[in-house]
Amino acid sequence: MNKVIVLHQRPVGTPDLSDFKIIIEEVPSADDGEVLLKTRYVSVDPYLRGRMSDSESYIPPFELNKPLRSAIIAEVTDSNHTQFKVGDLVLGNLEWKEYQVSDGKSLQAIANHPAYLTAYLGVLGMTGLTAYLGLTKIGSPKPGETLVVSGAAGAVGSIAGQVGKLLGCRVVGLTGSDEKAHLIKSKFGFDEAINYKTTNDLGQAIKAACPDGVDIYFDNVGGKLSDSVLATINKHARIPLCGAISLYNSSVPELGPYIQPVLIKKSALIQGFIVGDFASEFPAAITQLTTWLTEGKLTYHETVYEGFEQVPQAFLGLFEGRNEGKMIVKV
Amino acid sequence: MNKVIVLHQRPVGTPDLSDFKIIIEEVPSADDGEVLLKTRYVSVDPYLRGRMSDSESYIPPFELNKPLRSAIIAEVTDSNHTQFKVGDLVLGNLEWKEYQVSDGKSLQAIANHPAYLTAYLGVLGMTGLTAYLGLTKIGSPKPGETLVVSGAAGAVGSIAGQVGKLLGCRVVGLTGSDEKAHLIKSKFGFDEAINYKTTNDLGQAIKAACPDGVDIYFDNVGGKLSDSVLATINKHARIPLCGAISLYNSSVPELGPYIQPVLIKKSALIQGFIVGDFASEFPAAITQLTTWLTEGKLTYHETVYEGFEQVPQAFLGLFEGRNEGKMIVKV
Numbered sequence: 137m138n139k140v141i142v143l144h145q146r147p148v149g150t151p152d153l154s155d156f157k158i159i160i161e162e163v164p165s166a167d168d169g170e171v172l173l174k175t176r177y178v179s180v181d182p183y184l185r186g187r188m189s190d191s192e193s194y195i196p197p198f199e200l201n202k203p204l205r206s207a208i209i210a211e212v213t214d215s216n217h218t219q220f221k222v223g224d225l226v227l228g229n230l231e232w233k234e235y236q237v238s239d240g241k242s243l244q245a246i247a248n249h250p251a252y253l254t255a256y257l258g259v260l261g262m263t264g265l266t267a268y269l270g271l272t273k274i275g276s277p278k279p280g281e282t283l284v285v286s287g288a289a290g291a292v293g294s295i296a297g298q299v300g301k302l303l304g305c306r307v308v309g310l311t312g313s314d315e316k317a318h319l320i321k322s323k324f325g326f327d328e329a330i331n332y333k334t335t336n337d338l339g340q341a342i343k344a345a346c347p348d349g350v351d352i353y354f355d356n357v358g359g360k361l362s363d364s365v366l367a368t369i370n371k372h373a374r375i376p377l378c379g380a381i382s383l384y385n386s387s388v389p390e391l392g393p394y395i396q397p398v399l400i401k402k403s404a405l406i407q408g409f410i411v412g413d414f415a416s417e418f419p420a421a422i423t424q425l426t427t428w429l430t431e432g433k434l435t436y437h438e439t440v441y442e443g444f445e446q447v448p449q450a451f452l453g454l455f456e457g458r459n460e461g462k463m464i465v466k467v
Numbered sequence: 468m469n470k471v472i473v474l475h476q477r478p479v480g481t482p483d484l485s486d487f488k489i490i491i492e493e494v495p496s497a498d499d500g501e502v503l504l505k506t507r508y509v510s511v512d513p514y515l516r517g518r519m520s521d522s523e524s525y526i527p528p529f530e531l532n533k534p535l536r537s538a539i540i541a542e543v544t545d546s547n548h549t550q551f552k553v554g555d556l557v558l559g560n561l562e563w564k565e566y567q568v569s570d571g572k573s574l575q576a577i578a579n580h581p582a583y584l585t586a587y588l589g590v591l592g593m594t595g596l597t598a599y600l601g602l603t604k605i606g607s608p609k610p611g612e613t614l615v616v617s618g619a620a621g622a623v624g625s626i627a628g629q630v631g632k633l634l635g636c637r638v639v640g641l642t643g644s645d646e647k648a649h650l651i652k653s654k655f656g657f658d659e660a661i662n663y664k665t666t667n668d669l670g671q672a673i674k675a676a677c678p679d680g681v682d683i684y685f686d687n688v689g690g691k692l693s694d695s696v697l698a699t700i701n702k703h704a705r706i707p708l709c710g711a712i713s714l715y716n717s718s719v720p721e722l723g724p725y726i727q728p729v730l731i732k733k734s735a736l737i738q739g740f741i742v743g744d745f746a747s748e749f750p751a752a753i754t755q756l757t758t759w760l761t762e763g764k765l766t767y768h769e770t771v772y773e774g775f776e777q778v779p780q781a782f783l784g785l786f787e788g789r790n791e792g793k794m795i796v797k798v
Contacts, residue, residue: 186732358727372744380727393720396689396711399739401517406737408730413703 138163139444141232143198147188150385150455155188156204156448163235165214170237172214175444176225178232178465179207179257180451181291182356183410185384203231207257209246210236220245227256234444234467252429258291258462259436260425262411266378267295267354268421269414272303274376274407275352279304282346284365286357287381288326289316289437291462295425296354297326298434305352308345310361312457319460323435338364357382359390366398373404378411385455437461469494470775472563474529478519481716481786486519487535487779494566496545501568503545506775507556509563509796510538510588511782512622513687514741516715534562538588540577541567551576558587565775565798583760589622589793590767591756593742597709598626599752600745602685603634605707605738610635612682615673615696618712619657620647620768622793626756627685628657629765636683639676641692643788650791654766669695688713690721697729704735709742716786768792 137160144157166172184206187198198204208230212220217240220226226243230236246256258264277283283300287293288309297320300307308328309320317329328345335341342350342364349370355362358380369375383390399406414421428434439459441450444467454463468491475488497503515537518529529535539561543551548571551557557574561567577587589595608614614631618624619640628651631638640657642648648660659676666672673681673695680701686693689711700706714721730737745752759765770790772781775798785794 355727358725362727377727377730380725380731383725383728389724391722392725394689394711394714394723395726396686396693396708396737396739397714399708399737400711400741401739403738403740403744405739406727406730407734408727408732408736409734410731413734 138233138235140203140234141444141447142201142203143188144201146190146200147185147385149387151185151188151452153448153452157201158445161233164237166216166237168216170239171212171217171220171226171243173210173226173230173236173238174213175208175210175230175234175236175467177209177254177257178444178447178450178467179261180447180454180463180465181206181262182379182381182384182454184451185455203233205229205231207261209253209256225253227261232447254438254462254464255429255436257464258438259295259429259434260422263291263462264295264425264436265414265418265421266411267292268299268425269411269417270376270378270409271296271299271352271354273414273417274405274409275354275374277303277305277352280306281351282306282308282348282370283352283354284308284310284342284346284350285326285354286310286361286365287379288320288324288329289460290356291459292356292378293354294320294324294437294461295434298324300352300354301325301327302428302433306346306348308342310342310357310365316457316460319437323437332361332364339367342368352376354378356380359383360392363392363395366395369398369402369404371402371404373402375404375406377406377408381455439463441465443467469564469566471534471565472775472778473532473534474519476531477521478516478716480718482516482519482783484779484783488532489776492564495568497547497568499547501570502543502548502551502557502574504541504557504561504567504569505544506539506541506561506565506567506798508540508585508588509775509778509781509798510592511778511785511794511796512537512593513710513712513715513785515782516786534564536560536562538592540584540587556584558592563778585769585793585795586760586767588795589769590626590760590765591753594622594793595626595756595767596745596749596752597742598623598685599630599756600742600748601707601709601740602627602630602683604745604748605736605740606631606683606685606705608634608636608683611637613637613639613677613679613701614683614685615639615641615677615681616657616685617641617688617692617696618710619651619655619660620791621687622790623687623709624685625651625655625768625792626765629655631683631685632656632658633759633764637677637679639673641673641688641696647788647791650768654768663692663695670698673699683707685709687711690714691723694723694726697726700729700733700735702733704733706735706737708737708739712786770794772796774798
């Protein structure tokens with residue numbers, strides 16, 4: 137009995153449970169040169185929403201009635217592969233299956249370090265690298281500058297804000313609940329937090345929290361929230377842009393004021409990116425993040441759903457703001 | 468009798484003649500250390516529209532009932548200044564007056580080279596530097612890439628396109644009349660020209676003219692035109708953005724689809740700039756542009772209005788697309 141989660145239909149607007157289907161297959165067996173993997177932790181991330189649509193993107197869309205796929209930590213339960221033995225833990229972009237076989241080519245062996253195991257899905261994985269490389273390579277933070285982070289309590293934003301603090305910036309986070317606002321100040325050390333859902337005049341709140349203006353806006357939300365930040369950017373502002381979760385579920389393009397005039401007025405830069413753009417920088421970045429983590433200068437938070445069947449719910453929760461830090465599913 | 472053009476009222480939406488007023492003053496006289504200047508050529512440029520509004524911008528607004536100001540070539544007609552003698556030609560950011568005095572501090576002496584004199588207001592001045600530096604420093608063109616230029620028959624666009632050709636790009640121009648489309652192909656050597664006003668499906672026309680997609684979009688128009696280009700950008704596209712003439716006259720912010728999703732999808736960069744951001748590069752840039760000009764590899768076009776009183780009309784003509792190349796007024 138092997139549970140498999142497939143894309144039942146392409147979501148229109150906000151995804152819901154009916155877009156997914158759990159099917160039952162036989163547990164496969166590992167042939168020569170293959171390993172059998174048991175899924176231990178599944179990463180769910182906003183970018184997967186893009187792959188559920190049929191439109192062209194930076195990665196091909198998921199196929200209907202085929203398993204979805206994301207970063208997964210799995211355990212080797214059978215091995216006919218020289219490089220892996222039973223009990224090894226691996227990280228890979230794997231299918232949403234309780235059990236699957238792999239030829240091992242795209243698997244990365246990881247240490248079974250209980251304290252940091254799931255960090256490979258977050259701070260030492262895609263989301264941490266996105267935060268660190270987007271902020272440092274595009275944002276070019278300098279001590280004393282003001283950094284605003286949207287989605288500040290999320291997996292990417294919570295790391296971007298902490299890295300900004302480590303590099304000497306004043307850091308202001310935008311987030312969607314009072315609990316998250318408290319979290320980013322108390323746990324992640326942000327200087328200020330704004331709950332954009334309960335703030336009457338967001339533009340004014342940003343101005344008040346950023347008396348010297350905004351030098352860097354690390355944006356993974358987009359939409360009206362970003363328009364409010366743009367109104368307060370300084371000359372030569374830099375905007376690393378890695379996500380637009382507020383726009384992912386629009387079935388028609390959402391409209392906002394054209395941003396060209398403010399970009400000209402402020403000689404500002406917006407650079408869209410995906411973490412893979414900086415692949416050559418991964419080893420150095422992971423070394424830096426690991427150092428900060430072991431020194432206790434960087435911390436992370438996880439929201440953990442339990443049970444393989446909960447993977448779709450966890451994914452949907454991302455769009456309802458149900459995660460603080462990295463959203464993962466423990467199988 | 469000295470005619471002076473002042474800002475009579477701040478334009479709302481598209482400027483018109485009633486926003487300007489010609490007043491008569493006495494011709495001033497040059498004190499010790501001063502020169503008396505007679506205006507010979509006046510540059511009018513779209514960016515002046517921004518200074519006519521009261522809102523914060525990268526330069527302070529013009530004051531009501533005070534003379535406007537732009538790049539002007541003038542002749543010294545009286546001098547009590549050791550560095551200038553009668554008959555010298557100078558370039559400066561001067562007031563819209565037939566005659567004015569100056570302490571000489573911000574004046575640049577220029578050679579009286581009849582063939583190139585007005586080039587100091589265009590290809591060797593602000594508009595040429597904007598084109599060359601924006602394209603090379605932000606656009607980073609590589610041979611074989613596709614460059615799309617908006618406002619392609621204008622003072623900036625016509626130079627940006629030619630520089631793109633000199634650097635080995637395929638160059639496609641967007642412009643607003645068949646005459647201009649003809650001009651940019653025949654005189655400026657663009658590979659393709661699209662009249663965006665008469666093209667039924669602009670997105671399709673851009674795709675057809677750019678079979679390998681758009682690597683660089685030199686934008687000085689913004690708005691819907693730019694949305695159409697964004698739909699065809701390639702991965703890692705660069706967008707130098709120096710103007711948004713289509714939006715300058717909006718009295719309320721115009722709305723368009725949020726561009727964050729396409730920037731993420733394509734890992735694309737938009738960099739707003741004004742030419743002054745690259746001031747340290749001016750000498751090298753002027754040397755390169757002068758070389759190309761004297762070698763006959765770079766050409767320019769001017770639309771010349773005659774008579775000092777025509778300065779406001781020439782300025783208004785910019786927003787009606789009445790200029791091919793640089794718009795200037797010969798006094």
